Amino acid sequence: MHQDLPLGIFSGGHGISGRSLNNGGIVIAVDALDTIEMLDDSRIRLGPGAVWIDVARTLAGHGRALTSGDAGTVGVGGLATAGGIGWFVREHGLTIDHLRSVEVVTADGELVRASADENPDLFWAMRGAGANFGVAVSFEFDTDPIGAEVGFALLVYYPDDIASFLQDWGAAIENAHPSVTGTLMISPADRRTAVQALIAVDSDDPDTIIERLQPFGGLAPLASQSVRLTPYTALLVPPPGTDTQHGLGEPHGHSALARHLDPELARALAELLASDAPFILSIRSAGGATADVSPDATAYGWRDANFLVVTLGGGTADFEKRWKQLLPHTKGMYLSFETDTGPEVLARAFPAPHLERLRKLKARWDPTGLFRDNFPIDPS
Template identity: 35%
Template sequence: MSDDRLSETLTTRPATAAEVAGLVRRAQQDSLPITVVAGGHGPWSHSPSPGMRIELTEIAGIEIDGLALDGEDAVVHIGGGAVWGDVAARLGADGLAISSGDTATVGVGGLTLGGGIGWMVRAWGLAADQLIGAQIVTAAGELVETSADEHPDLFWALRGGGGNFGIVTRFDFRAHPVSGIAFGDHVISTDATRVLRATRDLMREAPREVTVTYMDVPPMDPSAPAGARLSAVWAENDIDALRSVMAPIAALDGVEAEYTTPAYRDILLQMPEPAEGAEPPGFIGGNGLFAELDDDLIDRLVAFRAAYPASVVFLRSLGGAYGDVGQAETAFPARTATWFVMAGGFDIPGLVDDETRERIRDDWRAIETGRLAEYGNFADTERPDAVPGMFRAEAFERLREIKRAWDPQNVFARNHNIAP
């Protein structure tokens, strides 16, 4: 094979799992590196890379295996190329839901394999916690079914270990019966410190039905309305229950609260498509899973957002069902964490100079000091040296063993790579 082939991108869009398996075997024969795109939202979705690019957009079916009865969960089968907006709409029509990502265009595959901290994480756990089985194409180009009973080590690795172990062409989930949700929007025009401390105290004893998200974004961020706001979701159509729980926050001066009962699909954000040829701005910062949102962490986050106009701070409450899962049951780290935190500045040429970049990095380093682990789904660049910090030490070693068993040649390396 010529060197030219190695420098080109061969884009493929298989329609069946068998076709995916054939493409993997072909890539192996031709020594082509493989990039897998499931959904098209993550950092590797839009940038071309040499080798074979396997896009799963044609494998996006959503099937319900019998409706839930008497409050029991239903089993649903979702194609590896589906996105969560379509899943929420389809399941919602039958009174079902799965806790998923925040944005409609987030792929089911990437989010689930990395864990999946969603709107109902305290009620139902991670997306990966709702996974009960999968169909996967291995590095050998074979189709394998996996679950807690079939190839259990592989199934364990899929629940938080990322895309290191194969191409998942079908996910099997438990979907939860739900008549609707209640949503609270708390717009903050006062000192965020008071609101965050009050929210932290509230969530220590809050029912698991409620999950809260804090965002403070600049006008230039297309993913959400500008400014600071605290959103709360109750995993049932009970607006009075949500209003009662959130009353201490709504009563604060400088907080304007509104409560509604939208469809779950309607609270998923719409990420606008970037202009053709436009590169998104760089991001300086990071994320972490924290045991506690203490006063020092709150102060640092509020000061960070105030210091850099083109910055974002994002927090989500954990606990509840998320913490019910034993640490060793999945590859996902930090089940004792009670908050997920992200902060960073947009690296916009002409607005951010070298000195400011270094100050942002220093401020983030001070924030991340107390984290238990980094959440891989929010890490948007390849940093091989950082991958061990996305797992507990014993889980990372187990993942390496499973990688050696299923992908000894590291065919699936275009991810937060766990080298065999």
């Protein structure tokens, strides 16, 4: 008997959309596959159920790191099949750029290894659209050296003009040393006034850190500023009480990528911040070494994007109208922060030639569309 049931793939349970779980369907839970194993001085094998804080702690013991995201409780499986935009993205690129091979259980139940030499097409698809092609059960990554501590700054600005501040922030990030990665957080309570900036600098030399932070000091009046040396692992520990994401699909999220925070986008972001809806706007660095990899090399294709714009919350008609008005000033989308679905959203997730290639590969590797919990690609 054939039943058309939802099928979710669950690793770390931190999918913002909550699609790794479902009601009345099937969930393939691989969270128990949480191996973390150093294979030599720099290469590491990870199970999909391992979480990034444990990966970082293991690597720290070897003077190594693998850029992942900003939350250590996120699982390897979901992040390493979508992209991985983390604290060292401008210096080391995406997490998927360090992937050397992945073992996948495909739609026909086979265990298949994909790498540059074995099933290279599947390897291409797994790096950005992995959830459409199978259940990843083991990953091998190359890692980068890291010092015992890195610089981390927390600045609170009170800009007079938010649109012009955003442009200046964008320019400062794009011109910063590659070791510098920054995130802006603007929350509903303080959106007209306070902007929180979190900046990581991959150096353990205080003078170098201060020098690389200089351009950020004068962007707007500062309410407070602090800089500290801290182990990279400490950046991944979520503040107490904030880690409530377990496949819940809340809150509502939107995502867009942008090459520059140009005047049009900065104005549209200021308009979004004037919405009456409660939400958090986060503007994260992408770019840097991400662009060292050819756009055609992986299913993630937005290599020229310097910024990832994310909203969490919102959801009112007014907010949605303002978000839609902003989209023409962006190019592409990182699917991990988007909770909307449908062809329009899929078309923003991948450049057109990538989507075309993904459809062909889907027809080969998953012709019946078994894996469809997250941004399903139509094989036809």
